[in-house]
Amino acid sequence: MPEVLIIMGSKSDLPIAEKAVDIFKRFDIDYKVMIASAHRTPSRVEEIVTSSDAKVFIAIAGLAAALPGVVASFTTRPVIGVPVSGKMNLDALLSIVQMPPGVPVATVGLDRGDNAAVLAIEMMSISDSGLADKMASYRKEMADKVIKDSEGVADV
Template sequence: MTNQQPTTAAPKIQVGIIMGSDSDLPTMKEAIAVCEEFEVSWEVAIVSAHRTPTRMVEYAQSAHQRGIKVLIAGAGGAAHLPGMVASLTPLPVIGVPVATRHLGGVDSLYSIVQMPGGIPVATVAIGNAKNAGLLAVQILATHNPDLQVKVQQYRENLSQSVLDKQSKLEQLGYQQYLERM
C-alpha cells in the first residue's frame, strides 16, 4: 500500500515501512502518520524475515533502486527483520521493536540492538514507531531544506506545547490541572 498524493506523476517513495506481521501494523501506523504529517511519500508492506525470506531479500535489495531513501522495519519476538534488511541494503534502516505478549518487547529490542559491527540498525524505543518516522524525516531533511524547516517548526511547536502546559499548571494549580486531564 502506498500513499496517494494529488499529482499527475506518481511520487517516488522515500520511506519504506515494513513489518514482519500484520499484527505489527497498530504499532507501525505511527510511522505512517509522521510521514503523512511531513508530506513524505511512503509505502507499507508485510515482509516477514521468517515466513517470506525470499520476499524480504528482494524487497531489501531493490529498495534503493526504486528510489527509497530510508527503511523503517518493525518486528516483534525474534525481531530479525530490521537486521536482516540492513544486511541486504545500502539504505539506513531504523528498527522498531514491537511489544510482545510474553516479554513486553524487550526480546525485540535486544534482538535489534545486537547487530554485529558493520551492519548498523538505528533503533527506537519499544513500540515507538512515531520516533522512527521522525528519524526518517530528519534523515531526509539533511538533503531537503524545505523539509528541514518543517522539522524545525515541529520542534518549536513541541517546545511551545510544554510552555503552554506549564502556564496552565501555574494558573490552575496541580489539583485542578489533574482534574482537567
C-alpha cells in the same frame, strides 16, 4: 517511488506503522507499507529491499525481531528498527540494538513508529533544506505543547 519503505513482520504491527504514516502524511513524505517476515518469507524481504529505491527503511518487528537486521543486511541505506512490545519485548529490543559491527540499525523505543518517522525525516532533511525547515517547525510545535501543558501544574 516511496522515500521511506515501512516493512512490518506481520499485519498485527499495523497500529505501530500507522503512527509513522501519520507523521509522513503531515510532512508530505511519500511512503509505502509492506508485510514480510524475516523468518517465514526471507526471500520476499530480500526482493523488497533490493528492488526498492527508498532512502530510508523502517522495519517493525516483535518477538525475536530479526527483521530490521535482515533488512540492513540487504542495503547500505539507513534502517530504523521499531521493536514491538509484548511478552518478550526485551528480546525484540536487544535483537535490534545488538547488531554486529558494520551493519548498524538505528533503534527507537518500543512501539514508537512515530519516532521512527521523525528520525527518518531528520535523516532525509540533511540534504533537503525545505524538509529541515519543516522539521524545525515541528520540533518547535512539540516544545510549545510541552510548555503549554505545564502551565498551571506548579499551582496544583
